[in-house]
Amino acid sequence: MTSPAKFKKDKEIITEYETQVKEIRAQLLEQLKCLDQQSESRVQLLQDLQDFFRKKSEIEMDYSRNLEKLAERFVTKTRSTKEHLQFKKDQNILSPVNCWYLLLNQVRRESKDHTTLSDIYLTNIIPRFSQISDDSVRLFKKSKEVGVQLHEDLMKVLNELYTVMKTYHMDNADSISAEGKLKEAEKQEEKHIGRCVKQEDRHIGRSPDPGANIRFEEKHQRRSSVRKIEKMKEKRQAKYTENKLKAIKARNEYILVMEATNSSVFKYYIHDLSDLLDCCDLGYHASVNRAMRTFLSAEINVEQSKHEGLEIIENAIDSLDATNDKQRLMELYHTVFCLPPKFDFQPHMGDGVSHLCAQQPVHGELVLRCQKLQSRLATLKIENEEVKKTMEATLQTIQDIVTIEDFDVADCFQYTNSTESVKSTLSETFMSKPSIAKRRANQQETEQFLFTKLKEYFEGRNLITKLQAKLDLLQRTLGESQRAGYSIASGHQNSSVKKQGGSHVIPLVVESCIRFISRHGLEHEGIFRVSGSQIEVIDIKKAFERGEDPLAGDQNDHDMDSIAGVLKLYFRGLNSPLFPKEIFHDLMSCVTIENVDEKALQIRKVLVTLPKPTIILMRYLFGFLSHLSQFSEENMMDPYNLATCFGPTLMSVPEGHDQVSCQSHVNELMKSIILHHDAIFPGQKELDGPVYNKGLTAEDYCESPHGDPASAEDVVQDVGTETHTSEDGREHLR
Incomplete structure (x- = not known):
């Protein structure tokens, strides 16, 4: 029977493991909450930008109308003057008057420029931010689905570790119990044999008497009792051997699964989280870059005197960097994204072995298992590399879509004496092209294909990580220095x-x-x-x-x-x-x-x-x-x-x-x-x-x-x- 101290120790080990798993589970939930907060913050930011440019469009339009009224007021006033009549006759006027006319023309030109600016805000920049918001919500939703799947896979790995650990502890307890029973049988045998020897010595020192037949019967009974004890010892010896082998196998399986679990957890926190955040930011920074550069181009062409202030904005736009933002996010929430400590081997009471046992009778089983892992890993790596190449090519296609340099609106500010409306001037801009719907449809289709490949790549890499961890541990244990190569x-x-x-x-x-x-x-x-x-x-x-x-x-x-x-x-x-x-x-x-x-x-x-x-x-x-x-x-x-x-x-x-x-x-x-x-x-x-x-x-x-x-x-x-x-x-x- 297991002593209370051993039972208490086992309970402490289980409690410690459950605490560690609980911390990881809480960390995973906080990661999803963090992503949700990022999504909400991003949507709110884009909504604020839309409201800002909508109000700015109204202000620019009011400003344009006021400039037009100002110019019209003084143009009407000067039409009846002598200077105006002379100007209409031979264009020969005094330079101050010429400056006056040029000033009025500049006001009218500025009025047109601000009308153009207002229309760009309303019909170009605001729809861009609206599209970015839609794309951001969609990508966050897809990324969260992938993240939830990764969390489920990680919890499956942790549950598997918990199961094999409990199995190992139970089998090792059975082995200890069987060993105790065997020792008890050996003690009974020694005690019984010693008692029989003493009785024989006493009988040898005595002279023959009429009770010899009775002593012979007692001797026969003692021999029968010895045989029974020997049979019981043999049974307990077989039971102990069986339980000991079972405990060794359970410990080996526990160590293998523990190694695979640690590798899976490491892979998730070091690689998967980074890749998942990249997917959340896919195209966002580039799209914001394009929208802000549209605003930048409009402002620079309207008023060069604001150049110093716009340089600050340009530096901010040039600083849009998905990689740095991701790093800042992970540093800001470092307790959420940091790698948890590795799982350590928790030996059962009395078990001092913390490595794989490669001795007989499990050596052949481990060798066969190692060979099967090598063969499967070779095939999986080729398949996963193919998926990776396809995923990278698809990612490049998306990058090409979202990084089109279409933010320059300088053509909208080419001043002419033409009376064409602003709408006709903007007929060739990005937002008015008929191909925009087709481009967005292609972008969403490509995104869907990318996430399909991304899930497939994550699943393949997860499986390769677990199998590779087991294979490496088996090879180190078996003393192999070369991995079996495979080449199609x-x-x-x-x-x-x-x-x-x-x-x-x-x-x-x-x-x-x-x-x-x-x-x-x-x-x-x-x-x-x-x-x-x-x-x-x-x-x-x-x-x-x-x-x-x-x-x-x-x-x-x-x-x-x-x-x-x-x-x-x-x-x-x-x-x-x-x-x-x-x-x-x-x-x-x-x-x-x-x-x-x-x-x-x-x-x-x-x-x-x-x-x-x-x-x-x-x-x-x-x-x-x-x-x-x-x-x-x-x-x-x-x-x-x-x-x-x-x-x-x-x-x-x-x-x-x-x-x-x-x-x-x-x-x-x-x-x-x-x-x-x-x-x-x-x-x-x-x-x-x-x-x-x-x-x-x-x-x-x-x-x-x-x-x-x-x-x-x-x-x-x-x-x-x-x-x-x-x-x-x-x-x-x-």
Whole structure:
């Protein structure tokens, strides 16, 4: 039985854990309250700005009318003067009078300027702040949903830790109890054997007597009693061994879950919270920047004399920074966003082991578990990296939408003698463009896709964090120093090359996926943009790695988005990107060329330095993408959308460069190659090898009527490894 002291100690441990979890739960609730307060404060700020500019618009309009009345009063007065008659006759008047007329003209011009200013406030700036408020509320709502989901996942992890800790304590208590019973049986056995020995000694010292038969019967009974005690000891020994093993396993599971829990909590407070706050601020600072710059431009053009005061406002606008604001928020509420202390191992009474037990009989189980974790983590990391690239590309698209430099209203203040109304002057401004509704619809659609990918990325990263923590602890315990690597490219190198009578060489996975999409998916909406089933993607990928072609035949029972995902996953898994890093800067210099023909020529000059098999594969792929873009009205994937999907996959940005800005240039490059692939890549007469031909049947996509191309091994090897200049002895095009 458990002593009162042990029971009290167990209760204290449970209470301490519950207190720590309760503090974290309270912290999570305070985080949501903090976000709500930020949202309310932001909406109130935007409402105050709208009220301010509405009142200022009224003041400017009143001021404009007063100026107009002032000018009209003195113009009417001067119309009958001699100076005015002389002015109308030959424009030859005294300079003071000329100054007087110029002053009146300036007042009328100023009146028009302030009318323009009032209209800009009313029809441009106020609607901007209204839209920012709507966007801010929508983004805060979506971010809060993500935050609530993260909190639920975190509490699940904490509850799991609580469950395994209680199981460990119960199993260890059973082990201690069984050990006590075993020791009690051993003491009984020793005591009984000692008593029997004493009785035997007494009988040996005595002479035979008529009661010998009675003593023999007693001796037989004592032996029977000894056997019973031995059997009881054996049972208790087996029970103790069973409970001891169960306690060891429970302790191992508790330590593993504790490590995963600490990693999950660390990941949430260090990474997830920061990312969540970024989502709350998505586009807000840039949108406020645009609205305030509209006000700034109007004020500067109306009255240059206010330049000193407006410089202060400009500095404040230039200081809009989402990163700094986020840091300030976290510093202001540091008790809410600080990382809580790690969970420490709480040993049960008498248990001094605080690490994984890798000895027999659990060693084999841990090794098998480690291998399974390695395999699963390799696949999860590839999948999550693909989601991350898609999310970053989508984020860049949103940044491009909300950072349009459309705040300059200088054209509204170009003074002319024309009598056109202010409304006609403003007909070309940002708020009056017919495309505003379409732009906002595209922005909201892109935001929805971003949050879908964000949730998927958070879930994947959360799972990877937990599994990686368990794997690292297992590897440290088992003494492994190398993690098992996984490369999808190696599988492709061994099994993804197909030869058809020696006529062409294209990796099987590329040819088969393109053939399937060309047959059934050219009009599929969102192809390469919408994620497919990860389970089906993995199944198809593994089939290709075994040398099979799961897409052969005319059946159309596969998910089109999953097929597209397999094709992207192949290029993502290459040891080296299809476009090597060595030519990154040369290709980036081509992006800024405005002349289309000159740009295509320069890109061609850079690409022809690559090995022949690499160019053949590029030519084949971009021929297909160009064909696919011709169905953009049905599949909603024009060249730019395809470039956004394939840019991060085919060409990575080298370290040390601005990933966001460089990625937009990479996408522009891919768009140019898709649009002008015929001018960029050499034809069959110039470069022997297969080409994508949209006019042929599916079986003929890779046929080449000219000569024998390079070997299959060269294609896969050259695509997946680094390329060098002609000084290295590689075969290059001339």
